[in-house]
Amino acid sequence: MSQSQKIALVVDDSRMQCKLLSVLLEEENYRVVVANNGESGVKMYIKYQPDLVLMDINMPIMNGFEATRRIKKLSGVGNLAPIIFITSMDSEQAFIQSVDAGGDSILVRPFTPNVFKAKIKSMQRISDLVEQVKGLQQEQQNDAELAEKMMSNVIEARNFALDKIGIIKKPATIFSGDIQLSALCPNGELHVLLGDFTGHGLRSSIGAIPVTETFRAMTKKGFSILEIIAQINKQMYTLLPGDLFFAASFASISEHEKSAYIFNAGLPDGYLFNNDAKIMQQFASTHPPLGILPQLLPDAQLEVIQVKNNDRIVFITDGIVEARNPLGEFFGFLRFEKAAIEGIAKKDLTNNVLKYLDEFCQQCEQEDDISLVNIPCSGWKKIKVTNKVSIPKGFSEEENYFGIPQGALPTWSYHLHLTGKLLKTVNPIPLVMNQINDLEGAGEHWQSLYTILTELFINALDHGVLELNSSLKDSAEGFSQYFNERSKRLDKLVGNVINTPDDFVRISLKYFPLSHGGKMVINIKDSGQGFEVLKVIKDNSIAINDGLKLSGRGVELVNKLCDTLEYQEKGTLVTASYIWHI
Amino acid sequence: MTISCKISGDGKKLVMLIDERFDFSLHQKFRDAYTSVMTQDLTYVVDLSQTEYMDSSALGMILLLKDHAQLYAGKIIISRPSDTVRKILEIAQFQRLMTIE
Incomplete structure (x- = not known):
């Protein structure tokens, strides 16, 4: 005054x-x-x-x-x-x-x-x-505006591929905490989150910053989407008061594997639409919203689906289905589906849904945030497979262009030996990549290395330790069967405090600095019976050329990225070397 | 908007009958209905038979009641939700956290 x-x-x-x-x-x-x-x-x-x-x-x-x-x-x-x-x-x-x-x-x-x-x-x-x-x-208004500004300008502006992901975001009169995040994994996979905090105004945005930080940092470091979800849940449980929680859907889309992992904790059904505007699949909520339980339920599981080019995954928050018209009716799922289907035919799902919503609600005051993300399953960054360094013309093999020291010792080496239950609970790839970043600094060239390590480790675990047959993944039914079987077998891995369990995967790295870059020699050994690698690779390259096969692309991809790739000991030991050029 | 509360004859149940709309406006009344109850092993029945609409803050209120019940070794039963309300409870997967009948 x-x-x-x-x-x-x-x-x-x-x-x-x-x-x-x-x-x-x-x-x-x-x-x-x-x-x-x-x-x-x-x-x-x-x-x-x-x-x-x-x-x-x-x-x-x-x-x-x-x-x-x-x-x-x-x-x-x-x-x-x-x-x-x-x-x-x-x-x-x-x-x-x-x-x-x-x-x-x-x-x-x-x-x-x-x-x-x-x-x-x-x-x-x-x-x-x-x-x-x-x-x-006025103060309250300022708070609400601050919260909204924080969400849109500070948090969501840093999202990946904003131009490709269709987004509807209509905050209610009182901002109520919907959040949309996207980030790129080191191996070219895409992580997307659509979330809805309970509550209104500043209160509902308490969790936004930690969620964002965790989502981005863990994605960048190469953690899997389920690990990220578990971490966000834990964080929200500690941070949010008892009656606040975070309902969210997650997708991890791998273009080169033609697959997507979905998790819905407390949001309305998500959708998979194909290019002909058909609803191929719906993803119902399978878990309570995050921040309610101290840990994810033990049976928390991702849904693994196969996707085709031009398929799209769509997530919505309850603001869309609960939007009201002047008669007090809800917009509802049917109207949403109709608008979405028609929108795909018009090649603009996002705006068509928005148009239908506006026509339906007229000028009614909006009670809740209205949000949608519309994620294409293709057209993402291709993993560079051409960066295998070749010796420039005019140099002969004998001139040792890269300066690879003959018989020299590596400047450092690193070993990680995981056994039994740890193979289920620990994802070694972020650990390894962290070490490499700490020792040699960050760099673009680690992206390929990340892919190589991931593929080789998954092969060792799935086909070696767990003895899963990759040909299962050839059909759509087999695809989900494969992942069910995989989690069943992972559960059987035992933790034994007295004797070291029999099951293991050992990752060894040796690093050699070169005059024009560097060389990493990777060894991965597993406890399995081995598999006929050559046959797999050969089959794959034929199948890929024919455009037939869904599975087994891993080895093929790694082969393209590596300087040398060699399986020994019946396929239980793989040695790969990766060279990069600065 | 009200919540009517009564203890069952055997004193083992506290039945909370919720109005048509279960939303933030009931926040204080819902809390008041149980905060002073410190009986051990009590079953808290949230009767939703009259409820037509429920929002996410209502879910939050139920979670607070759950914390309270756990403190005194009690449990929660969500009773007779309508189809619409049941759908909301299912989206939030509350059947994994408490009994819904």
Whole structure:
């Protein structure tokens, strides 16, 4: 509240009355301005923006009721310029009319100076309260705007591939905490999250920053989507109060494997649409929202699906299906599906849904955030398979262009030997990549290395230790059967504190700096029976050329990325060397 | 908007009957209905037979009740939800956290 002198406006055609009221008001420390009819009263109001207005009723040119109506119109909603009518008309009619015109109080002559002063004090008290409420409202509005700005400018602006992922984001009048994130994994897979925090305003955005940080950092380091979900759940459980939680859907899309992993914790069904606008699959929520349980439920599992080029995955929050029209009806799933299907035919799902929504809701006030993400399953960054370094023309093999030291020792080596249950619970690839980054610094060239390590490790685990047959993945039914079987066999791996379990995978790295880059020699050994690698590779290359086969692309891809790739000991030991050129 | 509460004859159940709309406006009343109850091994029955609409803050309120119940070794039963409400509970997978009947 301002400490400066308050201004009172006296509107009365009797100069005597004006003088009298001015004296009393000045005694109460007001600065007084005077007008002698309604019209000049309105002008004075505009000019001085007084804190209090005293208004006569009967005046020439414009009477007090009309002047009051105009002033109230000018001062707008929620802005109280208290107006007290001063009159000698002690009638019910006058009282009702003055209130109707917008007057805040009425004072009937004759009155004593003390009554007048008391009246003014009580009016001032009310107007101070209004000011206070207004201030609080403004503060709340600022908070909500800050929360919204934080979400859109700070958090979501850093998303990956904003141009490719279709997004609808219509915050409710009171911002209510929907969040959309996308990030690229080191191996070219795409991670997407659509989430909905309970609550409104700033309260609902408490979790946004940690969720974002975790999602981005872990994706970048190469953690799997389930590991990221588990971590976000744990974080939200510690951070959020008991009645706040985070409903979210996650997708991890691998273009080169033509597959996607989906997890829905508490959002409405997600969808897989094909290019012909058919709903191929729906992803129902399979887990309570994140932040409710200290850990994910033990049977928490990703849904693994096969995707084709031009398929799209769509996630929505409940704001869409619960959007209401003027009759109070919900937009609902059927209308959404219709709009989406029609939109795919028009090659613009996102905007078609938005158009339908706007037409349905008309100008109804929106109660909840409305969000959608529309993710194409193809057209993502291709993994570079051409960066195998070749010796430039004019150099012969003997000239040792790369300066590979013959018989030299590596500058460092690294070993990780995982056994039994740890093979299920630990993802070694981020650990290994972290070590490499710590030792040699970050760099673009590690992306291929990440892919090589991931593929070789998964092969060793799946085909070696778990003895899964990759040909299972050739058909759509086999595809999910494969992943079911995989998690079943992982569960059987035992943890034994006394004896080292029999099952293991050992990863060894040796690093050789070269004059123009570096060389990494990777060894991965597993405890399995081995498999006929050559046959797999041969089959694959034929099949890939024919465009037939879904599985087994891993080895083929690794072969393209590596300088050398060699399987030994019946396929239980693989040695790969990777060279990069700076 | 109200919540009517009664203890069953054998004193083993606290039945909380919720209104048509179960949303943030019931927050205080819902809390008041159980915070002073400290009986051990009590079953808290949230009767949703009258409820037509429920939002996510209602789910939050149920979670707070669950924390309270656990403190006194009690349990929660969500009773007779309508199809719409059941759908909301299912999306949130609340059947994994408590009994819904």
